Amino acid sequence: MxxxxxNITTFLLSLSIMLLSAKLLGELFNKIGQxxxxxxxxxxxxxxxxxxxxLMPQVFTSLFPTNNExxxxxxxxVNLAVILLLLVSGLEVDLSVIVRERKSAFLTGAMGxxxxxxxxFAVSLSFPYLMGLKDESMKMIFAIFMGTALSISxxxxxxxxxxxxxMFKTNIGHIIIAAAMFNDLIGxxxxxxxxxxxxxxxxxxxxxxxxxxxxxxxxxxxxxxxxLFNLALPWVQKKFSYPGGVLNFILILGFLGAAFTEYIGxxxxxxxxxxxxxxxxxxxxxxQTKEVIQQFITNIFAPLFFVSIGLRINFITNFDPVxxxxxxxxxxxxxxxxxxxxxxxxxxxxxxxFAIGFGMNSxxxxxxxxxxxxxxxxxxxxxxxxxxxxxxxxxxxxSAPFMKYFLRAEESLSSLLKPDFILFTDIxxxxxxxxxxxxxxxxxxxxNKTEILDEVLKREDIIPTGxxxxxxxxxxxxxxxxxxxxxxxxxxxxxxxxxxxxxxQIIFLxxxxxxxxxxxxxxxxxxxxxxxxxDRAEKILSLRNKExxxxxxxxxx
Amino acid sequence: xxxxxxxxxxxxxxxxxxRALLKEAHRLKKLFDSKLVLIHCGKKDSQTEEKLQNLIExxxxxxxSLEITWTExxxxxxxxxxxxxxxxxxxxxxxxxxxxxxxxYLGSVARxxxxxxxxxxxxxxxxxxxxxxxxxxxxxTDYSSESEKAIILSHNFAxxxxxDEFLIVRNYDVPALSSTIMNTGNSIExxxxxxxxxxxxxxxxxxxxxxxxIHDIKITAKCVFGREGWEAGNFARSHDVDIFVVSAGSKKFxxxxxxxxxxxxxxxxxxPSNLLIIR
Numbered sequence: 001m002x003x004x005x006x007n008i009t010t011f012l013l014s015l016s017i018m019l020l021s022a023k024l025l026g027e028l029f030n031k032i033g034q035x036x037x038x039x040x041x042x043x044x045x046x047x048x049x050x051x052x053x054x055l056m057p058q059v060f061t062s063l064f065p066t067n068n069e070x071x072x073x074x075x076x077x078v079n080l081a082v083i084l085l086l087l088v089s090g091l092e093v094d095l096s097v098i099v100r101e102r103k104s105a106f107l108t109g110a111m112g113x114x115x116x117x118x119x120x121f122a123v124s125l126s127f128p129y130l131m132g133l134k135d136e137s138m139k140m141i142f143a144i145f146m147g148t149a150l151s152i153s154x155x156x157x158x159x160x161x162x163x164x165x166x167m168f169k170t171n172i173g174h175i176i177i178a179a180a181m182f183n184d185l186i187g188x189x190x191x192x193x194x195x196x197x198x199x200x201x202x203x204x205x206x207x208x209x210x211x212x213x214x215x216x217x218x219x220x221x222x223x224x225x226x227x228l229f230n231l232a233l234p235w236v237q238k239k240f241s242y243p244g245g246v247l248n249f250i251l252i253l254g255f256l257g258a259a260f261t262e263y264i265g266x267x268x269x270x271x272x273x274x275x276x277x278x279x280x281x282x283x284x285x286x287x288q289t290k291e292v293i294q295q296f297i298t299n300i301f302a303p304l305f306f307v308s309i310g311l312r313i314n315f316i317t318n319f320d321p322v323x324x325x326x327x328x329x330x331x332x333x334x335x336x337x338x339x340x341x342x343x344x345x346x347x348x349x350x351x352x353x354f355a356i357g358f359g360m361n362s363x364x365x366x367x368x369x370x371x372x373x374x375x376x377x378x379x380x381x382x383x384x385x386x387x388x389x390x391x392x393x394x395x396x397x398x399s400a401p402f403m404k405y406f407l408r409a410e411e412s413l414s415s416l417l418k419p420d421f422i423l424f425t426d427i428x429x430x431x432x433x434x435x436x437x438x439x440x441x442x443x444x445x446x447x448n449k450t451e452i453l454d455e456v457l458k459r460e461d462i463i464p465t466g467x468x469x470x471x472x473x474x475x476x477x478x479x480x481x482x483x484x485x486x487x488x489x490x491x492x493x494x495x496x497x498x499x500x501x502x503x504x505q506i507i508f509l510x511x512x513x514x515x516x517x518x519x520x521x522x523x524x525x526x527x528x529x530x531x532x533x534x535d536r537a538e539k540i541l542s543l544r545n546k547e548x549x550x551x552x553x554x555x556x557x
Numbered sequence: 558x559x560x561x562x563x564x565x566x567x568x569x570x571x572x573x574x575x576r577a578l579l580k581e582a583h584r585l586k587k588l589f590d591s592k593l594v595l596i597h598c599g600k601k602d603s604q605t606e607e608k609l610q611n612l613i614e615x616x617x618x619x620x621x622s623l624e625i626t627w628t629e630x631x632x633x634x635x636x637x638x639x640x641x642x643x644x645x646x647x648x649x650x651x652x653x654x655x656x657x658x659x660x661x662y663l664g665s666v667a668r669x670x671x672x673x674x675x676x677x678x679x680x681x682x683x684x685x686x687x688x689x690x691x692x693x694x695x696x697x698t699d700y701s702s703e704s705e706k707a708i709i710l711s712h713n714f715a716x717x718x719x720x721d722e723f724l725i726v727r728n729y730d731v732p733a734l735s736s737t738i739m740n741t742g743n744s745i746e747x748x749x750x751x752x753x754x755x756x757x758x759x760x761x762x763x764x765x766x767x768x769x770x771i772h773d774i775k776i777t778a779k780c781v782f783g784r785e786g787w788e789a790g791n792f793a794r795s796h797d798v799d800i801f802v803v804s805a806g807s808k809k810f811x812x813x814x815x816x817x818x819x820x821x822x823x824x825x826x827x828x829p830s831n832l833l834i835i836r
Contacts, residue, residue, distance in 0.1 A: 092736040096784065096819035159736045163750060168731045177733050223816070283787045287735065291747065294738040463770045518700040525760035
């Protein structure tokens with residue numbers, strides 16, 4: 001068997017078409033605020049036997065042959081893509097964050113696995129044929145697979161949602177990320193055991209021997225190899241070209257780990273994932289290195305993999321609405337209930353817990369890789385795989401909107417300043433003006449006005465709160481649950497000892513909860529930033545309508 | 558201005574650095590105008606008492622102002638317990654910059670005290686027979702009330718030392734940041750976000766310093782992006798500070814933190830300089 005010139009041409013043409021269609025659909029989905037991966041999977045469905053192959057079967061077969069050297073080469077590339085995807089997923093698992101947030105991460109992550117797993121396992125064991133069992137002798141493994149398939153979450157969708165909500169750096173953001181990482185790690189540990197049980201080369205090991213092998217490998221890589229890599233990385237960064245040398249080093253380690261796990265009968269992807277974690281944990285790995293690897297894999301290998309899914313299967317003939325509904329119900333119910341419960345048990349608020357539940361519900365990439373391997377090993381029917389892909393797409397699409405619904409974006413000036421809290425005044429005394437602002441707030445909230453006024457004035461006495469460009473922000477931390485902002489546009493200037501010596505005419509009163517120091521700083525910084533431009537401050541001073549003031553502030557923000 | 562600490566405790570040993578540590582503790586006692594308790598873990602017998610007396614005499618310290626406490630049992634636990642009983646608010650210990658690997662994982666006396674003490678702890682990594690003033694202070698902050706307290710307290714300390722420079726570092730981290738690239742395929746959005754976060758942190762830091770109202774010593778503030786604890790330690794190391802101050806709150810550390818270091822454990826693992834842990 002050798003690669004002819006014709007084979008090479010077909011192979012390159014296939015790759016180009018796969019990449020082009022993936023990019024076009026991926027970009028389109030990005031434009032409408034959806035993950036690129038969804039577009040890439042749909043590109044594959046259009047390009048595959050479902051649409052293009054059905055419309056032009058001959059052209060399709062000649063471009064994507066099913067039984068010659070080109071197929072072998074394409075399969076090789078796709079396998080490589082999956083290994084690289086798992087390597088990069090491992091890179092993002094930050095053990096220090098999981099350990100730091102261990103209580104919440106463990107409870108949320110563990111419940112997010114246990115409940116969907118039990119649900120998937122029990123239903124699959126009770127109704128194996130309804131769930132699409134292929135081989136009676138594999139009933140137990142099939143049930144474990146379905147349980148696991150419902151348990152894994154996709155980190156990228158969660159991370160992107162937190163980024164959109166500007167919550168990446170917050171405590172809740174860290175907890176969500178840590179729980180998702182923990183979930184990934186445990187999910188893949190379980191799946192690696194299943195893989196070795198259904199794999200062709202498990203060397204006749206029993207379940208317990210396999211579990212032991214998986215654990216020994218994981219511990220060895222995470223304890224020993226992780227340390228060695230951390231020691232070696234500064235040397236590699238110094239002696240080799242950057243980032244080329246480091247990238248090579250990481251890929252070599254990833255491939256070696258993958259080769260080793262494949263050899264011992266656990267699938268190659270598990271080795272890549274665990275090596276990825278060990279590598280990503282190094283304190284010496286630079287953010288730029290991770291970004292370059294992400295770029296390289298996300299834009300080249302991942303699209304090839306996602307398109308290849310649609311090329312394998314006809315999504316219409318294998319579409320089983322009952323199966324899709326069952327899988328969707330099990331997926332949503334198990335994951336949301338499990339993660340929400342876990343988050344509540346770790347003392348998180350109800351809205352935050354639901355946000356975590358829906359966030360972790362996104363399955364994306366990991367789910368599909370899992371399903372594909374099960375399909376390749378003959379563990380599941382094509383209709384189950386199609387249902388799993390649809391579930392992965394729907395959970396990925398629905399995750400962000402639900403998360404956003406339950407997680408209010410961090411409090412900002414524009415979301416806090418209401419028309420009732422804007423006053424147009426003509427006062428010359430600082431204390432009187434602050435008193436008026438406290439009064440305005442006091443009408444709407446159950447607060448002790450005298451106490452608050454004292455707090456604000458006390459704070460004002462220590463360090464005056466004049467900023468510059470007519471702005472002053474008297475403020476205090478008090479016993480309230482949510483921050484409150486009121487503003488006065490004053491006809492005459494009052495001396496708040498601003499840096500530019502200009503008397504203040506735009507006075508914001510900012511009250512924040514006692515324990516939220518960082519939120520106070522953020523809101524103060526937001527207001528200061530708005531008034532860095534003197535023209536804008538003068539524009540606001542000229543306004544005589546509350547809505548206009550809010551509009552102008554929102555516009556500026 | 559109130560003294561940052563009123564009663565110092567020194568975990569006294571007969572090691573080669575024992576005398577230097579005693580001299581360092583005595584210098585701080587004078588600086589703070591505070592009391593000093595020597596805590597020795599070991600059996601109280603005439604031989605040990607004599608050794609301790611010799612140590613004090615050789616250090617040239619007037620022992621009438623010292624209080625001596627004897628304790629027995631597991632050293633770290635006993636010293637911590639004694640410090641609480643004696644009403645110590647700053648426990649001073651000597652520690653190696655870095656422990657040998659096995660000792661680090663098993664937990665040496667000094668590292669256990671750093672992790673488990675209920676009071677503030679000052680760890681001197683190379684105590685000197687001729688103690689010098691701390692001229693360059695660095696404090697890590699996360700803007701919390703605990704870290705505010707740590708800054709104010711160490712600023713008072715720095716004023717007493719007549720320090721030249723007072724650095725404040727904010728180390729922030731965004732785990733899984735680069736995975737957002739996987740979602741969109743482009744890194745521009747991620748890069749923009751990193752830049753925005755840096756600007757936002759710097760704005761917050763400027764306001765934070767203004768809020769604290771500290772201005773007697775030249776203050777330099779810096780926000781660094783990267784693994785929490787690790788990058789702050791690197792910052793202190795690269796600025797060659799004399800003392801690095803962190804607040805530990807009520808956080809408890811265990812073996813898991815040693816195996817998978819995070820936050821303060823990075824600083825415990827390899828001391829960036831002398832380390833003051835505020836509790």
